[in-house]
Amino acid sequence: MKTLLTISTLYLFHLTYFSQTKFEQDIEAIKSMCGCFEIDFKFAETFNYSKDSNYIPSKTYNVGALEYAQLVEETENKLVIQHLLVFGGGVMKHWRQDWLYENNDFMMYNHDNKWTYKNLSDSNVAGQWTQKVYQVDDSPRYEGSASWVHIDGKHFWENTTDAPLPRREHTKRSDYNVSVRTNRHEILDKGWVHDQDNKKVVREEDIKDLILAEEKGINSYNRVDDSKCQSAVEWWNENKDFWSNVRDVWDDVYTLNSDLQLHEKVEGKRLYSVLFNMDTKTSPKKIKKSILKYVKE
Numbered sequence: 001m002k003t004l005l006t007i008s009t010l011y012l013f014h015l016t017y018f019s020q021t022k023f024e025q026d027i028e029a030i031k032s033m034c035g036c037f038e039i040d041f042k043f044a045e046t047f048n049y050s051k052d053s054n055y056i057p058s059k060t061y062n063v064g065a066l067e068y069a070q071l072v073e074e075t076e077n078k079l080v081i082q083h084l085l086v087f088g089g090g091v092m093k094h095w096r097q098d099w100l101y102e103n104n105d106f107m108m109y110n111h112d113n114k115w116t117y118k119n120l121s122d123s124n125v126a127g128q129w130t131q132k133v134y135q136v137d138d139s140p141r142y143e144g145s146a147s148w149v150h151i152d153g154k155h156f157w158e159n160t161t162d163a164p165l166p167r168r169e170h171t172k173r174s175d176y177n178v179s180v181r182t183n184r185h186e187i188l189d190k191g192w193v194h195d196q197d198n199k200k201v202v203r204e205e206d207i208k209d210l211i212l213a214e215e216k217g218i219n220s221y222n223r224v225d226d227s228k229c230q231s232a233v234e235w236w237n238e239n240k241d242f243w244s245n246v247r248d249v250w251d252d253v254y255t256l257n258s259d260l261q262l263h264e265k266v267e268g269k270r271l272y273s274v275l276f277n278m279d280t281k282t283s284p285k286k287i288k289k290s291i292l293k294y295v296k297e
Contacts, residue, residue, distance in 0.1 A: 004163075023101075027128060029155045030079050030099050031071065032187045036229035037221040039267070043168070047211035057213060061168055067094065067221075068232035072166045072240065077101035082243070084232040091235035093243065093276075096134040103130035107140050107256055109162045111178050111203040115260040127255075130155065131183070137272035137296070138243070138250050139262060142181065156186040157160055162201075168202075176200045176209040176212045195217040242280040249288045253295060261296040 013206065021233050029223040043061040066086040073080035078101070093096040107115040125145050132143040142163035149156055160182040170275065180199040186192060196217030226233075265271065271294050278287070 006093075013092075022127075022150070024156070025150045025250070026101075028080070029150070029157070029187050030081075030129070032071045032155075033097075033185070033192050033221070034071045034081055035191075036068050036224050036226045036232075037066070037110040037191055038224050039067050039222070040220045041065065041216075042214055042219070043217045046216050050212055058169065058173065058215070066224075066228060068226075068229035070232070070236055072236075072244075082236070084229075085238060086224075086232050087228055088204070089231065091232050093136050093239075095136060098132040098134070100130045100132065101129060102126060105254075106130070106143055107132075107254060108141075109142050109164060109178070109218050111162075112165070113262045113264055117258050119257070119261070120145070122232065129261075131159065131185075134249075134250075135272065137270075137275050138246050139271060140250075140254075140260065147194055152236060154186065156184055160181065173272040176202050176207070178203045185199070191223040193221065203247060239280055242278070242282065244274060245282075245284045245287050246291070249291045250283065253292075263294045263296060266293045 017202050041061065041063045043058075045057040045060075048055060048057055068084045068086060070082045070084065071079065072082045079099045081097050081099075083096065085094045086090045091172070103121070104120050104122065106118045106120065108118050110116050112253045114257060125212055128147050130143055130145040133141040135141050144159035144161035144267070146157055146159040149158075159284060160180065162182050163179045164170070169179075178201040180201050182197040183192075184195040186195065194217075196215075196219070198215040198217060199211050200213040202212055262271075266274075271291065274290055275287075
């Protein structure tokens with residue numbers, strides 16, 4: 001009996017040890033996406049399936065940028081990374097990514113500014129990390145769950161999920177309304193890469209999805225000295241309290257665990273424009289009132 005207990009104890013110790021080691025590797029990989037980076041955003045439409053002879057594919061997109069990714073929250077099972085664009089001496093709040101360990105609650109994009117709440121069982125998310133991606137105004141964008149993989153010197157996470165159109169397409173295309181994105185985040189010695197295989201989809205209620213075209217995207221984040229992003233560090237220190245209040249409002253919306261639909265504009269203005277023009281000392285009450293105008297009842 002004593003021998004059996006000893007064997008069981010050793011088994012549990014080794015199981016825990018290796019589980020913790022994997023968890024620590026996951027954390028290290030996620031944190032590796034923080035810092036100052038010179039980025040190459042590259043997208044090219046690869047195939048199109050339109051039956052319209054006048055179909056015009058998107059032009060190849062190739063843009064460079066300087067961006068600072070700041071770790072703004074860290075708890076045992078959650079990391080929040082805020083991306084900030086640096087340009088010509090100025091700074092602009094960019095996208096945000098939250099990473100949650102073994103998360104059960106999801107806001108899955110449907111179409112036309114609608115998100116459907118979905119709850120996954122513990123067994124479906126065991127050992128997995130959810131990446132939740134948000135717009136510049138901290139409204140939802142897309143999210144998905146998968147395991148980080150650490151093998152043969154490679155460290156990556158990969159998931160396929162539905163998303164709204166990216167801004168580079170949203171401002172130019174109206175012939176499709178959903179991007180089915182396969183996102184692969186891989187950590188490299190010099191930084192990291194966001195590799196994408198996207199399908200441009202036409203989605204309507206009670207009708208089978210129509211794949212209009214496919215797209216390849218490669219966003220390369222090449223690490224540079226943090227001094228190049230010092231203006232972003234300073235900007236965030238001056239604005240972080242305001243954006244913390246914004247996140248608090250959205251968190252209250254998300255924790256309702258119900259479907260969500262947003263207005264694209266209110267009184268002719270998009271939400272990011274309203275928030276970007278607010279004073280950083282604006283009260284949480286006024287921030288909440290402004291955001292909730294965009295939530296459809």
